[in-house]
Amino acid sequence: MYGKDFAMVRVFFLIMLAVSVVPAAHAEGRLLATGGATTIEGSAGGGIVPWATLSSYAAEGEWGGTVQLNYADVEDYQLDVVGATLNYGNRLELSYARQDFSLSRLGGSLKQDIYGVKVRVAGDVIYGELPQFSIGMQHKRNQTFALPQAVGARSDSGTDYYLAATKAWLDGPFHRTWLANITLRATKANETGLLGFGGDLNNDYELMTEASVGMFLNRHWIVGVEYRQKPNNLGFAAEQDWHDVFVGWFPNKRFAVVGAYTNLKTIAGAPEQKGFYINLQVSL
Amino acid sequence: MFRPVIMSLALLLGSMVMPAQAASDDSLYQALGQQQGISALMETFILEIADDERIVHHFEKTDIERLHRMLTEQICELSGGPCSYSGDDMVTVHTGMNVTTAEFNALVEDLIAAMEQHEIAVSAQNRLLAILAAMHKEVVNL
Numbered sequence: 344m345y346g347k348d349f350a351m352v353r354v355f356f357l358i359m360l361a362v363s364v365v366p367a368a369h370a371e372g373r374l375l376a377t378g379g380a381t382t383i384e385g386s387a388g389g390g391i392v393p394w395a396t397l398s399s400y401a402a403e404g405e406w407g408g409t410v411q412l413n414y415a416d417v418e419d420y421q422l423d424v425v426g427a428t429l430n431y432g433n434r435l436e437l438s439y440a441r442q443d444f445s446l447s448r449l450g451g452s453l454k455q456d457i458y459g460v461k462v463r464v465a466g467d468v469i470y471g472e473l474p475q476f477s478i479g480m481q482h483k484r485n486q487t488f489a490l491p492q493a494v495g496a497r498s499d500s501g502t503d504y505y506l507a508a509t510k511a512w513l514d515g516p517f518h519r520t521w522l523a524n525i526t527l528r529a530t531k532a533n534e535t536g537l538l539g540f541g542g543d544l545n546n547d548y549e550l551m552t553e554a555s556v557g558m559f560l561n562r563h564w565i566v567g568v569e570y571r572q573k574p575n576n577l578g579f580a581a582e583q584d585w586h587d588v589f590v591g592w593f594p595n596k597r598f599a600v601v602g603a604y605t606n607l608k609t610i611a612g613a614p615e616q617k618g619f620y621i622n623l624q625v626s627l
Numbered sequence: 628m629f630r631p632v633i634m635s636l637a638l639l640l641g642s643m644v645m646p647a648q649a650a651s652d653d654s655l656y657q658a659l660g661q662q663q664g665i666s667a668l669m670e671t672f673i674l675e676i677a678d679d680e681r682i683v684h685h686f687e688k689t690d691i692e693r694l695h696r697m698l699t700e701q702i703c704e705l706s707g708g709p710c711s712y713s714g715d716d717m718v719t720v721h722t723g724m725n726v727t728t729a730e731f732n733a734l735v736e737d738l739i740a741a742m743e744q745h746e747i748a749v750s751a752q753n754r755l756l757a758i759l760a761a762m763h764k765e766v767v768n769l
């Protein structure tokens with residue numbers, strides 16, 4: 344397992360190195376940090392909540408993209424995510440993420456692939472009165488359905504649909520720049536899909552609320568909180584809402600690092616899943 | 628356990644949605660270093676623009692001395708200082724330039740770079756940027 348992790352990290356740093364020495368014009372038509380970070384499901388946003396903002400710094404007429412690595416280490420589990428996004432014209436975002444969730448106590452792992460599409464439908468995160476609105480979907484394919492099925496999940500694939508609104512206030516409280524996001528998500532996913540979709544308790548779409556609020560200390564550092572409501576479809580173990588407290592560092596338009604302290608509470612019956620989360624992102 | 632978190636989020640959002648109060652005082656003008664500070668800041672700002680290949684082409688035929696004078700007057704007035712802007716209105720000035728949002732952002736970055744060089748506090752930077760960002764629709768895509 345460590346061998347595999349290490350290889351992944353190495354590949355990632357090779358990519359980072361490669362893109363940072365390529366002098367090719369990279370998309371930079373938007374302001375620093377407006378590309379956000381990348382969620383564990385591959386969409387641009389915070390750590391666990393997709394935002395209305397699109398990945399990278401591509402503005403109208405530009406192509407942009409990101410490659411990223413997420414890693415979370417809580418009491419009994421580790422989550423590895425590798426992913427990439429493409430953004431055309433700050434209008435359309437395509438994303439792919441591969442999640443690998445290791446069960447350190449039980450052994451083995453749960454894996455899924457997530458294909459995402461997001462479209463900015465109205466507004467701009469900074470300019471104008473309205474927030475920026477985007478709609479998106481995340482199509483998820485669980486690659487390890489035996490365990491989810493055994494605990495009552497109904498399907499090995501599912502699609503989440505969401506509407507997100509994000510707004511930044513350049514001169515918010517304390518004369519700091521603030522950012523707030525609300526996302527409504529229709530989903531059947533159990534533990535984001537790692538435990539499959541639908542279950543013995545419920546097999547219908549349900550609407551979940553997710554939110555993030557952050558304050559920029561200066562142009563490079565942001566601190567904030569996130570909350571994600573989750574459904575409860577499986578009788579074998581109650582699923583719980585997630586939250587985290589994060590710090591993001593945006594040294595330039597190429598790199599971003601987000602670290603979070605998260606409490607995922609009880610996952611699949613194992614309580615007190617507290618720990619750290621990190622997201623490394625390179626924008627192209 | 629999340630109720631208090633959500634309620635404080637809602638309160639926070641509510642307070643941020645309220646329009647930023649107009650600068651009825653001159654504290655921003657003071658923070659920018661008054662007339663002299665603003666004039667020096669605008670000079671650095673124009674030098675940043677001159678160095679910025681993303682937007683400098685717009686200024687090829689511009690009377691730079693007038694631009695400097697007009698920007699200084701305008702920022703002085705908007706920040707609550709004892710000036711009144713005597714130039715043309717924003718829509719008239721920028722009509723026909725087809726300024727894009729990316730170019731507007733480039734100009735914002737040049738202003739931030741200038742403010743950094745003048746060691747203006749982040750709070751004052753944010754106040755000035757918010758005033759200028761509100762003029763986005765009077766400048767872009769005209």
Ligand code: HEM
Nearest residue numbers: 682685686689697698714715720726730731734759762766
């Ligand atoms: C909020 C942002 C902006 C403000 C407050 C602003 C302000 C001004 C002012 C006060 C003038 C002088 C008007 C006069 O001579 O009567 C001016 C002129 C000009 N602005 Fe802007 N401007 C902004 C954004 C932009 C952007 C983004 C561009 C292009 C990238 C731009 C390009 C120009 C040019 C080329 C002129 C000179 C016009 C001429 O040669 O007569 N401005 N602007």
